[in-house]
Amino acid sequence: MFRSTRQNRPASGERAIVEGMDGDGGLFVPKVLPALSLDELYSLDYRGLSSRILGAYFPGFAEEKIKRIVSEAYDDRFAVPEVVNLREAGGVYFLELFHGPTLAFKDIALSVLPSLYMESKKKMGSDKGTLFLTATSGDTGSAALAAFSGMPEVASVVLYPENGVGSIQECQMLRYSEGRSLAVAYDGDFDAIQGFVKRVMTDKDILGRDIDLASANSINIGRLIPQVAYYFYAYARLVSDGAIKAGEKINFVVPTGNFGNVFAGYFARRMGLPVGRLICALNRNRSLGKLFKTGRFRRRKRLIKTITPAMDILVPSNLERLLYYAAGEESEAVLELTRSLRTRGAFRIPGPALAGMNGFASYWASEKDTLSAINYVYSRHGYLIDPHTAVGYHAYLQYKSRARDKTKTVILATAHPFKFPATVLKALGKDCDDEFLGLEVLSGITGIETSASLTGLEKYRARKSVWTADSAESKLKARLKACGLR
Ligand SMILES: *Cc1c(COP(=O)(O)O)cnc(C)c1O
Numbered sequence: 001m002f003r004s005t006r007q008n009r010p011a012s013g014e015r016a017i018v019e020g021m022d023g024d025g026g027l028f029v030p031k032v033l034p035a036l037s038l039d040e041l042y043s044l045d046y047r048g049l050s051s052r053i054l055g056a057y058f059p060g061f062a063e064e065k066i067k068r069i070v071s072e073a074y075d076d077r078f079a080v081p082e083v084v085n086l087r088e089a090g091g092v093y094f095l096e097l098f099h100g101p102t103l104a105f106k107d108i109a110l111s112v113l114p115s116l117y118m119e120s121k122k123k124m125g126s127d128k129g130t131l132f133l134t135a136t137s138g139d140t141g142s143a144a145l146a147a148f149s150g151m152p153e154v155a156s157v158v159l160y161p162e163n164g165v166g167s168i169q170e171c172q173m174l175r176y177s178e179g180r181s182l183a184v185a186y187d188g189d190f191d192a193i194q195g196f197v198k199r200v201m202t203d204k205d206i207l208g209r210d211i212d213l214a215s216a217n218s219i220n221i222g223r224l225i226p227q228v229a230y231y232f233y234a235y236a237r238l239v240s241d242g243a244i245k246a247g248e249k250i251n252f253v254v255p256t257g258n259f260g261n262v263f264a265g266y267f268a269r270r271m272g273l274p275v276g277r278l279i280c281a282l283n284r285n286r287s288l289g290k291l292f293k294t295g296r297f298r299r300r301k302r303l304i305k306t307i308t309p310a311m312d313i314l315v316p317s318n319l320e321r322l323l324y325y326a327a328g329e330e331s332e333a334v335l336e337l338t339r340s341l342r343t344r345g346a347f348r349i350p351g352p353a354l355a356g357m358n359g360f361a362s363y364w365a366s367e368k369d370t371l372s373a374i375n376y377v378y379s380r381h382g383y384l385i386d387p388h389t390a391v392g393y394h395a396y397l398q399y400k401s402r403a404r405d406k407t408k409t410v411i412l413a414t415a416h417p418f419k420f421p422a423t424v425l426k427a428l429g430k431d432c433d434d435e436f437l438g439l440e441v442l443s444g445i446t447g448i449e450t451s452a453s454l455t456g457l458e459k460y461r462a463r464k465s466v467w468t469a470d471s472a473e474s475k476l477k478a479r480l481k482a483c484g485l486r
Pocket of ligand 1 (some may be wrong): 104106139140219256257258261262310388412415
C-alpha cells in the first residue's frame with residue numbers, strides 16, 4: 001500500500017503507478033516498507049530478486065504476472081546475463097548498471113515500467129489510450145522510447161532541448177523514434193520543456209479526457225522500486241564472492257541528479273539490507289548543498305552546464321520524498337517544508353529530524369576532479385568509467401579521507417563510458433570534438449569493442465524534427481490523431 005507525502009489517505013500500487021503524482025502535488029511513498037527475509041534474497045539470481053521485491057511492493061499483481069513482466073523486461077537486450085555486473089578496481093567495487101539497450105542505469109527501471117503501467121491500468125478498469133509525455137535532458141528519453149516501443153495503445157513523445165543534448169544521446173533517441181514513439185527537439189531549454197509538459201498534464205482540456213496521460217520521470221514510484229533489486233544484488237555478490245561476511249555493512253556511492261537512484265538504496269536499507277552510508281555524489285551544481293550536515297537547503301540561482309548532464313539539476317524532484325522521511329512521515333511537516341521551498345526557495349529541517357538523515361552524506365566534484373578521476377582509474381587500474389561514475393569515484397575518495405571509514409564500498413556506475421566519448425577522451429589527454437569519431441578513437445585506444453547499440457547511429461540524424469513553443473500544442477494533438485488515439 002502507498003500514500004502521498006502530503007496526506008495520509010492510502011493508495012493502491014496500481015493507482016500510484018497510473019497517476020504518478022497525487023492530485024495535490026504529493027509524491028507516492030510506501031505506507032509500510034515490506035519486510036523480506038534477507039537469507040532468502042541472497043539466494044536468488046537478479047531476475048528472481050527483482051520479482052520478489054516487485055511482488056512485495058505490489059501485492060495486487062499475481063506472482064506469475066510479475067515474473068513474466070521481469071523476464072520480458074530483462075531479455076537479451078541486456079548485454080550481461082545477470083542484467084547488472086559487479087567488478088572490483090583499486091579496492092572499490094563498481095556496480096555496472098549500464099548494460100541495457102541505451103547504456104545507462106535508467107534502462108533497468110524503465111524496462112519494467114510500461115508493463116507495470118499497462119497492468120495497473122487494466123486493474124483500474126481504464127481502456128483509454130495512453131500518451132507518455134516525457135521531458136528529458138538526455139538519458140531518460142532514449143530509455144523511455146526503447147521501453148515503450150511496440151506497446152499497444154501507447155503513444156510516446158519525448159521532448160529534448162534542441163541544443164542541450166550530446167549527438168550520441170540525440171541519435172540514440174532518434175533511433176527509437178518510429179511507429180508510435182517520437183523524439184522531438186524543442187526550441188527551448190529543459191525548464192521550458194518541463195513547463196510545457198506540466199501544462200499539458202495539468203490542463204485536461206488541452207488533449208481532452210479520452211486519453212490517459214503519464215510521464216516516465218522518476219517522480220513515478222514505478223521508477224524507484226525496480227531499482228531496489230540491484231542494491232540487494234550487489235550485497236549478495238559481495239557475500240558470495242567472500243569479500244564481506246553476511247551481515248557486514250557496506251557503503252554505496254550514488255551519482256545523484258533527481259535523487260531517484262539513491263532513494264532506492266534508502267528503501268533497501270529500510271528493508272533490512274546492511275548499508276552503512278549512502279553517499280550522494282554531486283557535480284558543480286551541488287543541488288543538495290550541505291543539507292545532510294546543516295539541515296538547510298537553498299535553491300541555487302543558476303544552473304551550470306557540466307560534463308555530467310544527467311546531474312545538472314537545481315531542485316531534485318525526489319527531494320520531497322526525502323523530506324517526508326526526515327519529517328518523521330508527517331504530512332503537516334512536509335507541507336510546511338515544501339511551502340517554504342516554493343515561496344522562499346529554501347527550507348530548514350529542524351535538529352531532531354536531521355538525525356534521521358545520518359545515514360546520508362554528500363560530496364561534490366568539479367569538472368577537473370571528474371576528468372582526473374577518469375584518468376586515474378584508467379591509468380592505475382585499467383578500468384574505464386564514464387563522467388557520472390567518475391563524480392562518484394571522486395566522492396568516494398573524499399569520503400574515505402575525511403570520514404576515515406574502512407567500510408567496503410560499492411560505486412554505482414550509471415552510464416557506459418562510450419556514451420560520452422568526447423569527455424572521456426579529454427580525460428585521457430586526447431582532444432576530439434566529434435563524438436562519433438571519438439567512439440572509434442576510444443575503442444582503438446582501449447581495445448574495448450563499441451557496443452552494437454552505438455554503431456551506425458549517425459544515420460538517424462535525418463529523423464530530427466523541431467517543435468517551437470508556439471507550435472508544440474497543435475503538433476502534439478496532430479500526433480495523437482496520427483497514432484489513432486484521438
Ligand atoms: C539519470 C542519471 C543520473 C542521476 O540519477 P537520479 O536518479 O536522477 O539521481 C546519474 N547518472 C546518469 C548516467 C544518469 O543517466
